[in-house]
Amino acid sequence: MNPRMEWKLVLGAVAVLAFVIAALVKEGERRRGVGFLLAWLIPGAGHVFLGRWKKGLCLLLIMSSTYLFGMYVVGFRAVSFEDNPFYYVGQYGSGVTFLVAQILGVEKAYPRQENPGWFDPGLLYVCVVGLLNLVLMINTLDLKLAAPAPAAVPPAPGVIPPEPAKPPAPPPVQENPA
Amino acid sequence: MKGISYLFLYVPIVLVILTVLETCRSDDPVKILKRAFANFGVLTAVLIGGGAVVYLINRFL
Numbered sequence: 576m577n578p579r580m581e582w583k584l585v586l587g588a589v590a591v592l593a594f595v596i597a598a599l600v601k602e603g604e605r606r607r608g609v610g611f612l613l614a615w616l617i618p619g620a621g622h623v624f625l626g627r628w629k630k631g632l633c634l635l636l637i638m639s640s641t642y643l644f645g646m647y648v649v650g651f652r653a654v655s656f657e658d659n660p661f662y663y664v665g666q667y668g669s670g671v672t673f674l675v676a677q678i679l680g681v682e683k684a685y686p687r688q689e690n691p692g693w694f695d696p697g698l699l700y701v702c703v704v705g706l707l708n709l710v711l712m713i714n715t716l717d718l719k720l721a722a723p724a725p726a727a728v729p730p731a732p733g734v735i736p737p738e739p740a741k742p743p744a745p746p747p748v749q750e751n752p753a
Numbered sequence: 754m755k756g757i758s759y760l761f762l763y764v765p766i767v768l769v770i771l772t773v774l775e776t777c778r779s780d781d782p783v784k785i786l787k788r789a790f791a792n793f794g795v796l797t798a799v800l801i802g803g804g805a806v807v808y809l810i811n812r813f814l
Contacts, residue, residue: 627780634776641769696762703766707773714777 585673589615607716614712616670618704621715634711638704642672645700648693653679654701662698668705768793 589612596608607625614621618638622631653676656663666676771789779785 630776630780633782634773637769637773641766644765693759693762696759696766700762700766703770707770710774710777717777 582677585667589670607718607720610715610718611712614715615668615708618669618671618708618711621712622718625715625718625720627718638669638707638711641700642704645697645704646675648697648700651679653677654698659698662702665702665705669708672701672705672708767796771796 593612596605596612600608610621610625612621613624617635619631619633619635622628622634624631653666654662663676666672768789771792772785775785775789775792779788
């Protein structure tokens, strides 16, 4: 497939998804939809956006280290569609992996004489990160959002707000008759 | 490196997958790690048991 065509297709799909979220999803759910899109862009970013920043950062750390290890094993080359269609599609699971694959895609990963022996497991690591990110994206839609704090209602004009209750008076101290 | 050396890469990738899946289910880090390692043990035991059965069938039947 033509790389320029791929860019247009993927960015078009993201734009259509963003439009659908903005137009059809309810106001309260819109934040979740933005988190869904952010989760595709960067693994864990959706959780950070929805307030689960510890979980999001942990997920980002796990996913990025797995991805970097996989890329290290395959010699920092992205897999093309002609190399292995399954591993290639797995790179679409995240915006970052897709971007890296597009940048490195000019140089084919396979077949090469100097490929390391663990080449296939390395591709599996890269592919698994993309596929796991799909799970994280779906999980952002399932997160329980923190309820917004209730806003303070100003008293109506002409209505005197009740005074706060006074603390009970301390018991009288008995003086010593002597 | 071919053959059995691939198995060294089985442990980290399976732990990563199970940890991420458990992270989606729970918020407690201790619970996440416990369940991930427990599931890893069960999965590995099933794989080893299945491999042993296949080996025995091929060897003696």
